[in-house]
Amino acid sequence: xxxxxxxxxxxxxxxxxxxxxxxxxxxxxxxxxxxxxxxxxxxxxxxxxxxxxxxxxxxxxxxxxxxxxxxxxxxxxxxxxxxxxxxxxxxxxxxxxxxxxxxxxxxxxxxxxxxxxxxxxxxxxxxxxxxxxxxxxxxxxxxxxxxxxxxxxxxxxxxxxxxxxxxxxxxxxxxxxxxxxxxxxxxxxxxxxxxxxxxxxxxxxxxxxxxxxxxxxxxxxxxxxxxxxxxxxxxxxxxxxxxxxxxxxxxxxxxxxxxxxxxxxxxxxxxxxxxxxxxxxxxxxxxxxxxxxxxxxxxxxxxxxxxxxxxxxxxxxxxxxxxxxxxxxxxxxxxxxxxx
Ligand SMILES: [Mn+2]
Numbered sequence: 619x620x621x622x623x624x625x626x627x628x629x630x631x632x633x634x635x636x637x638x639x640x641x642x643x644x645x646x647x648x649x650x651x652x653x654x655x656x657x658x659x660x661x662x663x664x665x666x667x668x669x670x671x672x673x674x675x676x677x678x679x680x681x682x683x684x685x686x687x688x689x690x691x692x693x694x695x696x697x698x699x700x701x702x703x704x705x706x707x708x709x710x711x712x713x714x715x716x717x718x719x720x721x722x723x724x725x726x727x728x729x730x731x732x733x734x735x736x737x738x739x740x741x742x743x744x745x746x747x748x749x750x751x752x753x754x755x756x757x758x759x760x761x762x763x764x765x766x767x768x769x770x771x772x773x774x775x776x777x778x779x780x781x782x783x784x785x786x787x788x789x790x791x792x793x794x795x796x797x798x799x800x801x802x803x804x805x806x807x808x809x810x811x812x813x814x815x816x817x818x819x820x821x822x823x824x825x826x827x828x829x830x831x832x833x834x835x836x837x838x839x840x841x842x843x844x845x846x847x848x849x850x851x852x853x854x855x856x857x858x859x860x861x862x863x864x865x866x867x868x869x870x871x872x873x874x875x876x877x878x879x880x881x882x883x884x885x886x887x888x889x890x891x892x893x894x895x896x897x898x899x900x901x902x903x904x905x906x907x908x909x910x911x912x913x914x915x916x917x918x919x920x921x922x923x924x925x926x927x928x929x930x931x932x933x934x935x936x937x938x939x940x941x942x943x944x945x946x947x948x949x950x951x952x953x954x955x956x957x958x
Contacts, residue, residue: 621766624746627727628657631702634666635695637721638706639713642670644819645755646707647678648783651689652760653704653731655776659769669695671714677821681782684818687775702727707756709734731759733787754798757783761801777810785815823860830854834861834875835868840957841940843947847871847893848957851940853932855879858886859925866890872901874939878932883913885926885935894922897952904946905939912938 628634636653638646650668657666668691670678682689697703697720709732711718721728727745730736733753741747753759757780764772772780784802788794806812823831838852850870854861858877865873865888872889887901899905902919910917910926913935917926928935947954 621763624729624748624763625660625767627702627729627746628660628664631657631661631664631727633700634661634664634702634704635697635700636666636668636704636706637708637714637717638668638670639708640672640715642674642678643707644675644678644681644779644786645757645783646670647674647681647689647691648779648781649731649756649760650691650704650706651779652757652764652772652776653706655772656760656764656767656769660767667692667695667700669693671717677786677819680822681779681818685775685778685782685814687779689779697721697724697726700726703729705730705732705740706760707732707734710737710740731763732756733759752795754793754795755784755787757781757787758798758801761805762797765804771808774809777805777808778815781805781810781812782815782819785812786819790816827857827860830857831861831864834858834865838865838870838873839936839940840870841943841954842957843871843893843897843954844952847896849943849954850874851936852876853878853936858884859888862886862888872899874905874943876932876935876939878935881929881931883915883928883930883932883935885909885913885917885939887919887924887926889922891922897947898950899946905942909935909939909942912942 634657636650638650654666670691673693697717703726711722728743730744730747732749733756735751736749761780834852834854838850841849848870850865850873853876856877858875862873862875871893874887877884900921902924906917906919906924906926913928913930915928919925944954
C-alpha cells in the first residue's frame with residue numbers, strides 16, 4: 619500500500635470531517651474514532667470531527683457508556699467548513715444524506731475506508747481509498763492502516779473501540795479470517811479487554827419486550843407441516859417481530875405473530891432456511907402479500923422475513939392466516955395439521 623498520498627492529504631488538512639453512515643453501528647463509530655486518532659497524530663493542529671450523520675445507533679451509545687468512553691461526535695455539520703472528507707464504513711453517498719449531493723459534487727479531497735463493495739460513484743470521487751471487501755470489518759482495516767504508518771501504539775480507548783467494531787461486525791467471530799484473529803490478538807495485547815467489550819455489546823432486552831416474547835410462546839398454536847416442520851402462530855400486544863424471532867430460537871421452523879392495537883393489526887413472519895428450502899414457501903410473496911390484502915392493508919417482504927398490516931382483531935387475522943397457510947401448503951402438496 620502506497621501511503622504517501624494518504625499522509626500528504628491528512629498533513630495538508632486544517633479541518634477534517636470523518637463521516638460515517640446513518641445510525642452508526644459500533645464498527646462505523648469505532649473505526650471513525652481510530653481514524654480521528656490517526657489524524658491527530660499526522661496533523662496535530664488540524665481539527666477533526668466525527669460526523670455520525672443523524673446520530674449513532676442505540677447499541678453504539680450503550681457501548682460508549684458501558685466502556686466509559688466519551689467520544690464527541692456531531693450529528694450534523696456544514697461540509698463547506700472542512701477541507702478534507704473521510705467516509706468510513708460507508709459505501710454510498712445516500713448513506714450520508716442530506717449531505718450526499720454536497721459531498722459528491724464538492725472538490726474537497728475524499729478518503730474512503732471501507733470493507734463493503736463500494737459504489738462506483740464513490741470510487742470515482744475518491745482521492746485515496748483503502749477498500750477491502752474481504753476484510754470482516756472496517757475496524758480491521760483501520761488497525762492495518764495504523765500499523766502501516768509511523769505511529770505510536772494507539773491508546774486504550776482506541777484499541778477497545780476497534781475491538782468492539784470487529785466483535786460486532788463479525789457477529790462475535792461467526793465470520794472471521796486469519797487476519798481478523800491476528801488483528802484481535804494485537805488489540806488484546808495492547809490492553810483491550812475482550813470480556814469488557816463482549817459485555818458492553820450485550821443487547822439488553824426491555825422488560826416489555828421480554829414479556830411479549832414469553833407470552834407469544836405461551837399462546838402459540840403449533841402446526842406440523844410435512845410431519846417434521848413446526849409452524850407457530852401466536853399473538854402479542856407489541857414486539858411481534860421480536861416475538862417471531864424468539865419462537866424460531868426456541869424451536870419453531872416458521873413463526874407468525876400477530877399484534878393488535880386499537881383495531882390495527884400487524885403480522886410478522888419469520889422462518890429458518892431449512893423451512894424455506896423444504897417447503898419452497900416465500901413468506902413475503904406467498905403469505906404476507908395475500909394476507910395483507912385479506913385484512914384490508916398491505917403485506918410483503920423477503921422469503922424468510924416478511925410482514926403485513928391491516929385491520930381486524932388478532933383472533934380474526936389468525937383464522938385467516940391459518941386458512942391461507944392450509945391452502946398454500948396443500949397447493950405445494952404438503953400436509954398441514956395441528957400439532958398434538
Ligand atoms: Mn462495518
